[in-house]
Amino acid sequence: MAIQNDELAKLEMTEVFFQDHLCGITCIDTMLGRQGMASCYLIEQDGMLGFIDTGTNNSVSIMLEVLRRKGFEKEQVAYIMPTHVHLDHAGGVGGLMKEFSNAQLVVHPRGARHMIDPSKLEAGSLAVYGEEVYQRLFGNLIPVDPLRVIRAEDEMVLNFNGRELLFIDTPGHARHHYCIFDKASNGIFAGDTFGASYPQLNNGRAPLIFPPTTPVQFDPEAWTLSLKRLMSFKPERVFLTHYGMHLGLSDLATQLRLTIKDYADIAREYAGHSQRTERIASALLQGSVNHLLDQQCGVSETQIRELLAQDMSLNAQGLDFWLTCAE
Ligand SMILES: [Zn+2]
Structure with missing residues (x-):
């Protein structure tokens, strides 16, 4: 017992x-x-x-x-x-x-x-x-x-027991999104604005970083500007919600900027397709699989698909909504 x-x-x-x-x-x-x-x-x-x-x-x-x-x-x-x-x-x-x-x-207000x-x-x-x-x-x-x-209005400074936390309005993923620049760590707490990158997939030559384009406020132009603004603080590290601390930010920012553009292009390519959400999801997933296998990430294709399927399906839903708004 x-x-x-x-x-x-x-x-x-x-x-x-x-x-x-x-x-x-x-x-x-x-x-x-x-x-x-x-x-x-x-x-x-x-x-x-x-x-x-x-x-x-x-x-x-x-x-x-x-x-x-x-x-x-x-x-x-x-x-x-x-x-x-x-x-x-x-x-x-x-x-x-x-x-x-x-x-x-x-x-965020x-x-x-x-x-x-x-x-x-x-x-x-x-x-x-x-x-x-x-x-x-x-x-x-x-x-x-x-x-x-x-x-937290844009550029609000919170005195966190003598430590300065700066709140930055960063639309692109969502219009209700701020990031926090923490001078002490020279780091940015980025939520989803600096993309998503899973450490377990990052054991190859280059990591996978992608924009979570979750519904309903994806805005590629605003997102690119937000990234530029975050980089203007010259941060050394970023703390992503999905997932963990990352260094080497200028490469990550470049890759993320290009992927935001790719996502918008893929969405436009399938805009007229009858099953466009599914087609966009499978194109995004295939693109990520190709990248990771190419970089020799050490994870099998089946596992990659399992790890990313839900993200890519949500991303496709967000891109579908973005297309609908533009129609
Ligand atoms: Zn989000």
């Missing part, structure tokens, strides 16, 4: 994966779908804590476990900073605000109302993911008290 209880206790223990970087920055896996797909960041400055991106409602227990293992108290969390209000970044905001009573929410009243956000995400996947991944969203909301 005792053995069974022990086994049960083991199963109930929260599985957490996190990695400490420089300057009090910790990358935490939010376990969206699979390990290595989505992360968020804990930042610590002389005892003050903040989260940049949050994962989903399901990730709240992971954040609490990381704090516990690091010996931090809930009261130390001063800011919750979702880069934008897509649910893989901001789905856990309401849950975290409930846990951390001292915390304020710092959100265009995203604030959706955190205060998440009903539209829920409806929009249901349309993208469908009922079954939506409930499994995200669940019901918790509204945030408007008195605890700070709207």
